[in-house]
Amino acid sequence: MSDKQRVTRRQFLTYTLMGVGGFMAAGTVMPMLRFAVDPALQAKAGGDLIATGLKESEITNEPQRVDFKFDQQDGWYESQVTQSAWVYKDNNGDIIALSPICKHLGCTVNWNGNEEFPNQFYCPCHFGRYEKDGTNVKGTPPRGPLDRYDYEIKDGVLYLSMRAKPRGGA
Amino acid sequence: MRWTAKESALFFESKEYIDTALVPLTPIAFDEQGRETGNANEFIQLITMNIEKQFKGRILLLPAFTYFHSESDDWKNQLLASWLNELKSNFKHVFIISTDQSWKPILEKSGNEFIWLPAVPLEHLEDEYKTTIIEGQVKQLLNLFVMKWQNAVSQ
The missing domain is CATH 1.20.5 (Single alpha-helices involved in coiled-coils or other helix-helix interfaces)
Structure with missing residues (x-):
């Protein structure tokens, strides 16, 4: 011891x-x-992407509206959120997914929404307009271009991010 | 806009752009009509929230004008008239929407924009069908607003 x-x-x-x-x-x-x-x-951005049900082969040069849904926990309240996007392929074949929320006060814009302004996004509330790539037309109320979603193609299907991201002002 | 903390603040900042008010008229009953009014309330909520989503920047969706089915017509009419007075002094356009038919004669006679919709029974509908039905109805209603706004511009 x-x-x-x-x-x-x-x-x-x-x-x-x-x-x-x-x-x-x-x-x-x-x-x-x-x-x-x-x-x-x-987590990689890929983790937050939502399948839209739109196939890549269905995406054309003409913007088309896609709705996609996901569940969101909002405090103690779980709700289903429906987001919309205007999706098309630009001249380089890149996919563009634009948010339909007007940058002025948040109305929903429509492609070719007004016959007088073909090939533009049109906001019915205060007549705001955007070019095909989402750039706001000068002289109309919006102060910036439409937000864009991140996207990814998995198994030939378009996936979009839950939220669209703003781009720099035009 | 909805009448919430955040959006009412935005409303006061951008008041000159928000020239349209949307008021749902919602009856409540606890007798045999009770279930119907519950359904109608959900239906009108879904419809108005959808309209508000489309026209967020120009429409203020008010909390519903709520009343008991059993209340006397005189009382309801008086109260609504004073609501409408107040709204008309703040908004260029006031739209009233309800599933309650009894408003129709009075409101249309007094030259209000009154939208009457028959309530669709939602109880046994799955969410997906619900959305489709509501969106279909809203699509038709949107034109009413756009037309009204365009008429106001061309005048």
Whole structure:
């Protein structure tokens, strides 16, 4: 018994203080590390994409309206959200998915919504207009271009992001 | 716009653009008509929320003008008349919408924009059909608003 190495009081205190100090240091350093690496841990945008039921082959040069639904937790209230998009392929064959929400006060815009302004998006509320690529027509109420959805093609089907993102002003 | 904290604030900021009020008239009853009024309430809510979504920037959707079915006509008429007075001094266009037919003669005679809709029984409908039916109805109603606005411009 007596030849087993005994822990002196000094050693005991050193170990204890090192242990506690180590935890305290970890407590401050860990969140910093977590913040630093956070962007890398974020779920890929692909995780939030919603299937629209529109096949890639059905997308033409003419904007068409697509509705897609998903469940959203809003506080304690779960609701089903229906979003709409105007989808078409531009001259380069890239897919463009525009939000139909007018940038003026939030009405719903329609492609070719007014016979007097063919090939434009038209807002019936205050006669705002947008070009095919979503750029607002100068002299009409909207101050910016229509928002765009992120998109992805999976198994030939169009997936869109839950929310559309604003673009820079025109 | 809806009458919520956020949107009412936006309403006061952009008041000159929001020139149209939409008022649902919603009856309540606790007798044998009770279930019908419950259905009608849901129906009108869905319809008006859909209209509001389309025309968010120009229409203010008011909380429903709610009354008991059993209340006397005189009382209801008086109260609604004072609502409409107040609304007309703040909005260029006031649309009234209801499933309750009894309003029809009075409101149309006094030259109001009154939309009467027969309520569709929603109780046994699945959500998907519900949406289709509501959207179909709303599509037809949207024109009423657009036409009214265009007439106001051309005058």
